[in-house]
Amino acid sequence: MKKLLDVIIQNNRHYTEEGSVASYIPELEKADKNALGICVVTLDGEEYFAGDYETKFTIQSISKVISLMLALLDNGREYVFSKVGMEPTAETFNSISNLETRNPHKPLNPMINSGAIATVSMISGQDSNEMFGRILKFARKITGNPSLNLNEDVYLSEKATGHRNRSLAYFMKSTKVIEQDVEEVLDVYFKQCSIEATCRDIARIGAMLANDGILPWTGERVIPRNVARIVKTIMVTCGMYDASGEFAVNVGIPAKSGVGGGILTAVPKRMGIGVVGPSLDKKGNSIGGVKVLEELSRELDLSIF
Numbered sequence: 001m002k003k004l005l006d007v008i009i010q011n012n013r014h015y016t017e018e019g020s021v022a023s024y025i026p027e028l029e030k031a032d033k034n035a036l037g038i039c040v041v042t043l044d045g046e047e048y049f050a051g052d053y054e055t056k057f058t059i060q061s062i063s064k065v066i067s068l069m070l071a072l073l074d075n076g077r078e079y080v081f082s083k084v085g086m087e088p089t090a091e092t093f094n095s096i097s098n099l100e101t102r103n104p105h106k107p108l109n110p111m112i113n114s115g116a117i118a119t120v121s122m123i124s125g126q127d128s129n130e131m132f133g134r135i136l137k138f139a140r141k142i143t144g145n146p147s148l149n150l151n152e153d154v155y156l157s158e159k160a161t162g163h164r165n166r167s168l169a170y171f172m173k174s175t176k177v178i179e180q181d182v183e184e185v186l187d188v189y190f191k192q193c194s195i196e197a198t199c200r201d202i203a204r205i206g207a208m209l210a211n212d213g214i215l216p217w218t219g220e221r222v223i224p225r226n227v228a229r230i231v232k233t234i235m236v237t238c239g240m241y242d243a244s245g246e247f248a249v250n251v252g253i254p255a256k257s258g259v260g261g262g263i264l265t266a267v268p269k270r271m272g273i274g275v276v277g278p279s280l281d282k283k284g285n286s287i288g289g290v291k292v293l294e295e296l297s298r299e300l301d302l303s304i305f
């Protein structure tokens, strides 16, 4: 496995030249454009690494998977999906247009910004500190990494410039999708996006999902099987934003990307995979990361379809 991963990273590193790092959150521009790394965590607890696997990145939209799990645990499926839909989108991840035209009462799905902000608003807690505290605690548990933390500079950078997200949130307040204080909800959203990780951390979340909600390295159940199933299904249909269909054809596994360059994937019954490559394609997915996953999926026959 280790050899295969080394070769795949080598074969695909050149793609990083064709993309660019995210710059609309100013702090993200500091990322290393040519970094490309991978970690595979199998369900028997083995971990394999290749390339720039030690590269740290903020999880950005990958956090949407974490808050969806927590919102489902806190509220149950009926309530969560009364506020946010389950349908894929052909628009960009921060699109505002569907909010009014498609269904003014709920954002399309929990993997785009509007849907994730609505999802975050359903997480229990008195204020933003308590809500984010619960997200971080849960994230530490499912990564097995007690030192997982916020990147303060990215958080402040996004908070200062996140006007598009603010407009999505205030629109949803007007339609009563969001019932809480908008600024508190946004603060939690900006913070969860700014959690800093390595590809090992996200591979471990993938392995837990692949293992139907049980941490492979301790045997502990952290989410019910049904929650794992729902989350993986939403990842397949919506996790790569408006490139989810193409990714399903070319790779064929539940995945969630973030503009920090990470992609979390869960291969049911087999493994979790985390990749990092901050150079992004036009839709905001790691350009090298997607290519690495395509080759790995072909080599190991990982597609679920």
Ligand SMILES: NC(=O)CC[C@H](N)C(=O)O
Binding pocket: 059, 060, 061, 062, 093, 094, 113, 158, 165, 193, 257, 258, 259, 260, 284
């Ligand atoms: N696609 C992403 O990773 C988007 C997350 C980012 N924090 C944003 O809200 O714009």
